[in-house]
Amino acid sequence: MNNHKIDVEKPKSVVAIVKDDDQLRGVELQDKNGTVELLWTRRSEGAQADWGQFAAVCGVSPEQTGPENDRRVIVGYTSAGTIFHYAMVPAVGEKEIASMVELQAESRLPLPADQIELAWRTEVVEDGQIGITMAVARKVQLKTFAESVRSLRPAKILLDCEGIVQAWRTIFSGDETKAVVLSMGSGNTQVCLVEHGRLSNAVVLDVGREDFLREAERELSETNERFSQDLRSVLELFGCSQQSDLPIFLLSDGDAFHVSIVSSLRMAQLNARVALPEVHRLQADIELDAEELYEYRASIGLGLMAFEEGDKELNIFSGVYRPAEKKEKAHWLYSSKLAGALAAFMLLLLAFVAYAVDVKSPEAIKKRLQASVSDMDMDLLVERQQLIRAVAQERPDMLHLLKLVNDSGERGISLSSLQFKKGQVVTISGQVGNNDQLRDFEKKLQETKGIEEVNCTPTTDSKGKKITFKMNFHYKNFTQKKVKRTSLGRP
Amino acid sequence: MIDKLSEKDIRVLKLGAIGAVVILLFVLGSGWRDRWVAAKSKGTALQAKLDVIDVDKIKQAGLLSIVPAFEMPKVEDEQSFLFRDKLSEQFKKAGIKNKPLQVQPSRKSPRPGYNLLLVKGSAKCNFSQVLDFLARLNENPYLVGIEEFKIKKSDPKKPQVVDLDLTVSTFVRLGKKGGGL
Numbered sequence: 001m002n003n004h005k006i007d008v009e010k011p012k013s014v015v016a017i018v019k020d021d022d023q024l025r026g027v028e029l030q031d032k033n034g035t036v037e038l039l040w041t042r043r044s045e046g047a048q049a050d051w052g053q054f055a056a057v058c059g060v061s062p063e064q065t066g067p068e069n070d071r072r073v074i075v076g077y078t079s080a081g082t083i084f085h086y087a088m089v090p091a092v093g094e095k096e097i098a099s100m101v102e103l104q105a106e107s108r109l110p111l112p113a114d115q116i117e118l119a120w121r122t123e124v125v126e127d128g129q130i131g132i133t134m135a136v137a138r139k140v141q142l143k144t145f146a147e148s149v150r151s152l153r154p155a156k157i158l159l160d161c162e163g164i165v166q167a168w169r170t171i172f173s174g175d176e177t178k179a180v181v182l183s184m185g186s187g188n189t190q191v192c193l194v195e196h197g198r199l200s201n202a203v204v205l206d207v208g209r210e211d212f213l214r215e216a217e218r219e220l221s222e223t224n225e226r227f228s229q230d231l232r233s234v235l236e237l238f239g240c241s242q243q244s245d246l247p248i249f250l251l252s253d254g255d256a257f258h259v260s261i262v263s264s265l266r267m268a269q270l271n272a273r274v275a276l277p278e279v280h281r282l283q284a285d286i287e288l289d290a291e292e293l294y295e296y297r298a299s300i301g302l303g304l305m306a307f308e309e310g311d312k313e314l315n316i317f318s319g320v321y322r323p324a325e326k327k328e329k330a331h332w333l334y335s336s337k338l339a340g341a342l343a344a345f346m347l348l349l350l351a352f353v354a355y356a357v358d359v360k361s362p363e364a365i366k367k368r369l370q371a372s373v374s375d376m377d378m379d380l381l382v383e384r385q386q387l388i389r390a391v392a393q394e395r396p397d398m399l400h401l402l403k404l405v406n407d408s409g410e411r412g413i414s415l416s417s418l419q420f421k422k423g424q425v426v427t428i429s430g431q432v433g434n435n436d437q438l439r440d441f442e443k444k445l446q447e448t449k450g451i452e453e454v455n456c457t458p459t460t461d462s463k464g465k466k467i468t469f470k471m472n473f474h475y476k477n478f479t480q481k482k483v484k485r486t487s488l489g490r491p
Numbered sequence: 492m493i494d495k496l497s498e499k500d501i502r503v504l505k506l507g508a509i510g511a512v513v514i515l516l517f518v519l520g521s522g523w524r525d526r527w528v529a530a531k532s533k534g535t536a537l538q539a540k541l542d543v544i545d546v547d548k549i550k551q552a553g554l555l556s557i558v559p560a561f562e563m564p565k566v567e568d569e570q571s572f573l574f575r576d577k578l579s580e581q582f583k584k585a586g587i588k589n590k591p592l593q594v595q596p597s598r599k600s601p602r603p604g605y606n607l608l609l610v611k612g613s614a615k616c617n618f619s620q621v622l623d624f625l626a627r628l629n630e631n632p633y634l635v636g637i638e639e640f641k642i643k644k645s646d647p648k649k650p651q652v653v654d655l656d657l658t659v660s661t662f663v664r665l666g667k668k669g670g671g672l
Contacts, residue, residue: 355527361534365541382540384563387662390602392557394636394660399625414650417643422636 011072011155013039015060016303017051018076018160021186024054027296029303036307038284041296051075052151060152074302075149076160079190079202082137082316086123086193086201086238091130097122105136117142119316124196133200135159135314146321153324156306157317161192163301164251165199168192170304171282171293172251172275178243180235181275182250183297184258186210191231193238198312203234212261224261228268249275253294396478401426404451408444412437425453425472425479432467442471450476562632564605564662567597571608574633574661578610581631585624587655589614597663605662609638613656615645621655628659635660 017026024044030037044054055061060073089100105118117139123131146157164183168174174181174194183190187208193201207227212220231248235241248265252258252274265272277293282300293300305313332338401420405428409415415430432438438458446454454473474480496504546554564570575592582589589612597606621642628634639658646652 355523355530358527358534359530362530362537365534365537378540378544380563382543384561385543385546387563387602387605388554388558388561391561391635391662392554395557395629395634396637397557398628398637398640399622402622402625418641419643420637420640422638 011306012070014072014074014303014306015058016074016076016163016299016306017054017058017152018163018298018302019078020160020298024051025296025299026054026058027299027303028058029300029307031307032283035283036304038282038286038288038300040286041292041299043295051149055152072155072306073152074306075152075154075157076163076298076302077142077145077157077317079135079159079161080188080204081141082135082159082202084199084202085134085136087132087134088126088129089132091125091128097130097132101132101134104132105134111138115139117316117319119314119318121312121314123198123200131195131200133198133314135316137316139320142317142320146317150321154321155323156313156315157321158302158305158313159199159202159316160298160302161190161202162199162305162313163298163303164190165192165194165197165301166305167297167301168194168249168251168275169197171277171297171300172249173278173281174249174275176247178240178246180238180240180246180248182231182248184209184250184261189227191234193240199314201238203237205230205234209257212257221264224264225268227261228265228270231265231270232268244269245271248272251275251277251294251297253277253291396420396422396475400450401475404448405445408448409441410437413441420475420479422478423480425455426475427470427472429468429470432469435467438467438469445471445473558629560630560632564633564664566666567606567608567663570633570661570663571610574608574631575610577631577633578612578659581624581627582612582614584627585616585620587614587616587620587624595658600662602662604665606665607635608661608663609658610661611639611656611658613654615652615654617651618642618653619651621653633661635662 011031013028013030015026015028017024019025025041026043027041028039030039042054042058044057055073085104087101087104089097101120102113102118105116105120106113115138116136118134118136120132120134123133125131149157161183165181168181175197176194178193178195181190181192181194183192185208187206187210189205189207191203191205192199205227207223207230211223232241235243235246240246248270250258250262250265250272254274254276258274262272262274277290277297279288279290279293282288282293398420402418405415405418412433413430414432415428417427417429419427432441435458438456442454442456445451452474454471456469456471458467458469460467562573565573571594575594578592579589593611595609595611597608600607628637636659637657638660639656641656642653644650644652645654
């Protein structure tokens with residue numbers, strides 16, 4: 001199965017371009033009230049034409065053909081480098097079928113799985129067996145081709161042999177359940193096995209119109225013989241060698257050359273016929289004849305496929321080319337305009353609410369205060385509270401200071417004075433029995449919370465027995481000069 | 492009639508309409524904005540006042556332990572009298588016979604609207620009396636803080652007797668008479 005679903009929405013107009021015999025051939029088909037109409041046909045001048053230039057000649061620009069437009073571009077990829085295989089597998093689940101298909105594909109192409117691209121689709125179920133059509137190609141070739149046509153922004157890149165089959169069914173009136181369709185080019189011939197109206201296998205033979213035309217009379221019969229032999233081998237490959245009545249249709253524009261080939265095939269016991277295009281099967285804005293329909297058969301076929309429902313084509317490019325996807329129309333809820341309008345409304349609402357809150361808050365506070373403090377003057381209350389705070393910051397606890405000093409000293413220490421003045425260090429003086437006592441006293445004071453930077457100056461008593469001392473230190477922040485200056489200023 | 496207007500005319504009309512709406516919005520919006528700013532600043536000021544009054548219980552308890560009594564300051568003469576009177580009473584309660592209290596000229600306080608008045612007192616008393624006095628000092632509703640405190644043993648033979656020098660401060664209201672809370 002194709003790895004991902006590509007755009008299945010029916011376009012109004014399709015430009016299909018195929019490279020055939022080194023020439024690009026393009027057509028535009030348009031859906032007019034359910035009837036497909038051919039608008040124009042164009043081919044490139046000279047060999048090795050450039051896709052981009054030809055698209056410009058066809059009036060195709062990426063802006064016109066994007067997924068958001070009704071005009072699509074379909075590009076045909078030549079099936080020459082593609083290997084087809086048809087297999088019957090048990091009709092099991094899709095996952096199991098996928099595994100079987102991958103195994104078969106790897107066995108068909110002697111390349112690692114990462115170097116190949118595989119597309120497959122299921123066909124009809126018969127006696128519990130399901131038919132699988134597979135197409136395998138080298139990834140690098142597909143990538144190169146996809147790059148060469150990327151500027152066209154094609155909606156799909158399809159195998160041209162699928163276009164041939166579609167054209168046979170539509171304009172060559174092919175309605176057989178099972179048939180082989182031959183589409184002869186200048187240097188090769190596409191042999192397509194068609195079952196139930198769809199391509200189930202294909203092979204490209206390297207014998208083409210040029211091979212028949214350049215040979216002399218004697219050698220022509222050899223070419224005919226070789227062509228018949230090749231065709232028999234292909235039928236054998238298709239598993240149809242025993243089906244002698246299997247119709248083989250050679251697509252033709254009515255040229256006698258095609259008739260002669262069919263005659264030679266019939267002489268080789270093959271049920272070959274010429275299939276002629278029926279001009280009336282396709283409405284057109286231009287004058288159409290069988291030759292033109294024949295020349296543009298692959299392009300027309302691919303274009304017609306785009307108008308069909310479903311996506312059952314073999315999309316071998318699904319892994320290497322992803323067309324631009326149509327932006328889905330978002331729900332109106334996701335509209336940026338609506339989001340902007342809502343945001344603007346919310347912003348206005350926010351501003352209004354903020355305004356209302358700011359206007360109402362002072363009144364609410366006043367009401368609350370009136371309810372709680374009755375007739376008291378609020379300003380006076382505030383001032384009182386601020387003064388109490390200021391006083392609390394200015395009021396040193398002398399009892400606490402005396403207690404701290406007393407608790408730090410041991411027995412034997414006799415204090416004679418204590419002096420405190422805001423903005424100056426606290427000074428104490430006294431006597432101790434020995435130096436150890438003094439050291440301990442100083443140490444304990446230093447470790448006391450609220451007392452900092454203790455300095456001690458011992459002096460020996462004139463009688464020599466006791467040591468007198470003077471000690472100063474900072475008490476909390478009351479003795480710091482800067483505090484004295486600023487504390488009252490605090491609210 | 493609108494059919495007769497050219498595309499250019501319609502564009503001019505649209506721009507004119509947008510301009511009119513912008514002018515209207517600007518006029519209404521600026522008045523609205525002024526009212527909003529005024530209301531906002533009023534609200535902020537009130538909220539700040541509320542924050543001052545509405546102190547949490549723990550903080551209030553802490554303040555009360557330091558300032559258990561407080562009277563709003565009066566003008567200098569009245570405040571000086573009340574403060575000295577209360578201070579003398581507290582000395583008396585502690586059993587301290589203090590020398591006459593000296594009032595120093597009031598000086599500028601960093602707190603706007605108030606000056607700081609210092610009162611100096613001295614006495615010879617027992618150390619236990621000093622402790623008793625200090626323990627009750629915070630109950631003085633006019634006291635701001637102790638500016639200076641000095642005790643010194645006056646006689647080595649009487650270790651309990653000390654010389655006390657104390658300078659305390661009070662706020663005095665500047666200008667008109669203060670309220671009485």
